[in-house]
Amino acid sequence: MHKDRDAALVNDCKRGDRRAMSQLVSQYQRPVYNAAYRILGNMDDAADTTQIVFLKVFEHIADYDSRFKFFSWVYRIAINESLNQIKKRRKQEPLVDSQASPWRGPAEELGSSQLSSRVQGALMLLSEDYRTVVVLKHITGCSYLQISEILQLPEKTVKSRLYSARQLMKKTLQHDEDNGVGLL
Amino acid sequence: MSERNHIDQRIQELLFGSIDGELGAADQHELDKLLASSAEIRDLHEELKAFTGLLDTVPDLEPPKYLKKSIESQVRLPVQSVRHEEKQGFFGTWLPAHWLQTGFAVAAAAVLTIGVYQMGSAPVSPEDANNLAGTIVKSRATAEGELLDSIHIFTDTLNGRVELRNKDDLFSLNVQLDSDGPAQLVVGFAGRGLEFEGISRTQDSKDIVSMVEGSVNVASSGKKRYTINLRSTADAHGQEIAPLELEFFTNHLLVHEAELSISEH
Numbered sequence: 001m002h003k004d005r006d007a008a009l010v011n012d013c014k015r016g017d018r019r020a021m022s023q024l025v026s027q028y029q030r031p032v033y034n035a036a037y038r039i040l041g042n043m044d045d046a047a048d049t050t051q052i053v054f055l056k057v058f059e060h061i062a063d064y065d066s067r068f069k070f071f072s073w074v075y076r077i078a079i080n081e082s083l084n085q086i087k088k089r090r091k092q093e094p095l096v097d098s099q100a101s102p103w104r105g106p107a108e109e110l111g112s113s114q115l116s117s118r119v120q121g122a123l124m125l126l127s128e129d130y131r132t133v134v135v136l137k138h139i140t141g142c143s144y145l146q147i148s149e150i151l152q153l154p155e156k157t158v159k160s161r162l163y164s165a166r167q168l169m170k171k172t173l174q175h176d177e178d179n180g181v182g183l184l
Numbered sequence: 185m186s187e188r189n190h191i192d193q194r195i196q197e198l199l200f201g202s203i204d205g206e207l208g209a210a211d212q213h214e215l216d217k218l219l220a221s222s223a224e225i226r227d228l229h230e231e232l233k234a235f236t237g238l239l240d241t242v243p244d245l246e247p248p249k250y251l252k253k254s255i256e257s258q259v260r261l262p263v264q265s266v267r268h269e270e271k272q273g274f275f276g277t278w279l280p281a282h283w284l285q286t287g288f289a290v291a292a293a294a295v296l297t298i299g300v301y302q303m304g305s306a307p308v309s310p311e312d313a314n315n316l317a318g319t320i321v322k323s324r325a326t327a328e329g330e331l332l333d334s335i336h337i338f339t340d341t342l343n344g345r346v347e348l349r350n351k352d353d354l355f356s357l358n359v360q361l362d363s364d365g366p367a368q369l370v371v372g373f374a375g376r377g378l379e380f381e382g383i384s385r386t387q388d389s390k391d392i393v394s395m396v397e398g399s400v401n402v403a404s405s406g407k408k409r410y411t412i413n414l415r416s417t418a419d420a421h422g423q424e425i426a427p428l429e430l431e432f433f434t435n436h437l438l439v440h441e442a443e444l445s446i447s448e449h
Contacts, residue, residue: 016261018374018398025255033247047248051255058259119242137204138239144206163197170235 006070013061025054028071031140032078038135039082041124049085053078068149075140075150079132086128122172130165133158199229203236253426256375257443260431329354333427333444341434342367348428348444353416354381355446357428362407365435372429373414374398376446381413 006027012020032053037046056077057064064073123131136142136150144162148155198215201207207215218225329351337344344361346369355378361367373380380400383393391410392403400412414428427443 012397013261016396016399018256018259018261018372021259021261022252022256022375025252025259029247029252029255030244033251034244037245038242043245043248047251050247050251051258054255055258058261061261115238115241116243116245119239134239138236139242141240144204159197159201163193163200166200166235166239167196169239173235173238 007066010061010064010066010070013058014064021058024057024070028074029054032074035075035078035135035140036082036085038120038123038139039079039128039131040085041120045085045089049078049081053081056081069146072146072149075136075142076152079136079150083128083132118173119169122169125172126165126168130161130168133161134165134169137162195225196228196232199225199232200236202229203233257426257429260438260441332446335430335442335444337361337432337440337442339432339434339439341365342432342439346430346442346444348446350446355414355416357412357414357444358409359402359412360409361404361432363405363434366403366405367408368401368403368433370399370401370431370433371412371414372399372431376425376428377417378414378425379417381415384411384413385409 006024009020009024013024029050033046033050036049036053037043040046040049053074057074064070123134126134132151133147136147137144142150144155144158147153147158147162151158195215195218198207198211198218202212202215219229329349332348332350332355334345334347337346341364342361344359344363346360347358349356349358357371359369361369374397380395383400383402385391391408392401394401394403402410402412404410425446427445430440430442430444431438432440432442
């Protein structure tokens, strides 16, 4: 989150500099992909969403107001696109009761870290509002103020959602712990 | 944890706020007093710290290898605004067709004493190339070698063909265009391990050549043939090179986009 460097790269992009575009993609593809993955719980959807996010970013780069932070703008688009993906998926697939169907994500299937898998499982049990604030706080490392800017919510609401979301996650992970598969 | 549920929400919010580094001085002072007075709150503080630490240490996943290239190959940057800003002080935005047709060479010569630039073997830097707007950057070298790829353009206002040839470390785009009004070809080669070598004319023209980092722009009008030469840099050998990106404009509008594949030689 280097505001000055981002602003310079964005200005270069506005002048058609593809190297600047490439640098911005390098800088943000990882956090955008990870945020999308943690919200969607699916690697393919996360990759598709990441592509859409960057295409939208550069399609509208001329309209971007440099008084605002570039990363806030990128993350806002990333969150909105991820939530749009969930809506699309809901239309295409029958609803599944997530409580009755414990999440088994690709990380677990591939034998990746138990931490990643269990936290993802707990995230997927949260509502989208709660999941979003947890992802922005703990996956992208945003502050309360930054989250409030990205989601365009009062900071108080961010705090309250984070509190509730983390309480729920703690309970889920504690439940796993009680069943011998937990992390706490 | 459940035995601590009676610890009120206010205190838990203070604890989370402190762990997140988001507490103001007054709230932190209030929490410090609470922590000093209650072992139970201290235990909960440690527990929440461990929990949030767990969330903060979830490992990042590596995005798929293809993702960056895929994004970059699809992104279209605002070329029109490039021209506007890059050429301030030179020729402004698109030169009107009559400028290209009449008197352009004289006006260009008045602005640029460089005139027609004879290329040696050294590549042209972006700065050099920008200073050559209004001229043709001549390159003696032309790859007559292997045909790597070619495209045809059939639009209402622009027709033609571009072929990409390679010999040793030289890549040549042989361009034949016939446009109705002012036309522009933008060749994007950023990140491909290529440098702009120059342009050779195969017929008399008053074309405008300019260069923005990683792309060459050639503005022309009517029937034109020219060759754009790009040279592979040493560090590109053995690497997979993404296709060159071509954008064709007539009368300020993007009318065609294409890619030319560069096979490893």
